[in-house]
Amino acid sequence: MLKEYFLDKDELQTFVQRLIGKYEVLGMKLEDGELKYSRINSVDELRLPSSHRPLVPPKKWFYPERETLFTYRISRGRVKIEDSLKKLLTMKRIFFGMRPCDVRSLHILDKILLGRFHDPYYGIRRENTLIIELTCNEPAEYCFCTMVGGGPYVEDGCDVIFTRISEGFLVETRTVNGAKLIENNKDIFRKAREEEIIERNEIIARAYSKIEAKCVDLERLYNTLVRIYDSDMWNDYSEKCFSCGKCNFICPTCHCFDIYDEVDANLSSGARVRIWDSCHFLSFTRVAGGIVFRRERTSRVKQRIYHKLCYSIDEIGEISCVGCGRCIEVCPSKIDVREIIAKLEG
Structure with missing residues (x-):
């Protein structure tokens, strides 16, 4: 064509x-x-x-x-x-x-x-x-x-x-x-x-x-992420992270959502609404009884990185980061995913 x-x-x-x-x-x-x-x-x-x-x-x-x-x-x-x-x-x-x-x-x-x-x-x-x-x-x-x-x-x-x-x-x-x-x-x-x-x-x-960034070996990156899941390096990044969710909302591929019902005061009408959600939020994994599966900030920081660079390969056959740099631009703590990838590559 x-x-x-x-x-x-x-x-x-x-x-x-x-x-x-x-x-x-x-x-x-x-x-x-x-x-x-x-x-x-x-x-x-x-x-x-x-x-x-x-x-x-x-x-x-x-x-x-x-x-x-x-x-x-x-x-x-x-x-x-x-x-x-x-x-x-x-x-x-x-x-x-x-x-x-x-x-x-x-x-x-x-x-x-x-x-x-x-x-x-x-x-x-x-x-x-x-x-x-x-x-x-x-x-x-x-x-x-x-x-x-x-x-x-x-x-x-x-x-x-x-x-x-x-x-x-x-x-x-x-x-x-x-x-x-x-x-x-x-x-x-x-x-x-x-x-x-x-x-x-x-x-x-x-x-x-x-563009200074050189293409990384994604298979090698995947294997490295699997190997260092429990590394202390994630604690270092979690200490910087505010869990504000900016990186999620500004990301062109983040797609997590929540659904709730709006009911009018007369109980005779309402709507079902979908809104964006963030895996950085404490409420993201809260379930009945008030249990939160990712209460520690480190687990939430890891979730975002692993979903982009590791889990997506298992789910759709490719990573879900396109290198637009928006998350770097808006992060108040200046967490740079390029540095994370470079460290993993090294």
Whole structure:
């Protein structure tokens, strides 16, 4: 399905305007001076920077931090349930300019949420959203995607890839839906020339060379984690950790949740709600009788690291860290997962 096209920088606005007219468009834009993934309502809002990625990942657009799963109402002895899934069936979205690490994160969430236990709310959002990846021409400060098998350019998991080159964008189609999107706008796209493809390849090669983190031997890392499970090094990290949960909520692949029921005062109506949860919270493993299985902070620090780098391999066949560096950026104690991996490798 791979085809390579060129979009002149002067035609970008035309393309985006057409998308806004047909889809709900999501992408990077400035809000209060901060780059965020958000709804794009006009052409001039969309940002396609050569570097940098939003602090908050795209996860919330597919797996909201708070979501009403269904509401109910009791009337005359009968219960009427309204499933929120119905409202998502007509969704038609394009995510324009998703960073490669975030594209990889959705691939991981797909394995988790669309695998043995299928999450229909996540699934319908994924199915109805076309993904346009934006290559990272320059790595950002906290990036270590190459350390965990990723990179500033990822071929799988998206429908179209945009790479900024000198006079516009080198555009690649990766899926049938991506090919249809470009074909429907073929009047502003043309076949890419050889020199444009070469320029794209050189940009990607330079971006890889600028990321200092080298790819680790994940099998060796897995075996090391199994061997040092009871190491005192985890106590050192737990002494620094505040158990604030920032790393979980800002992570593009963390997916743990809690479910509770909201009941109106008249007891005749209510809702079932899902919210994000954190394995760092003391309440995360609290069960009936007030027993907490991971009362010690060390066990909670280990849980996060082991889930990312060890348990995920057993569960989905790969680690669930994409090297975006968000957890490093927000940690008040400056706990750096790159240092942990380097120590384990050493």
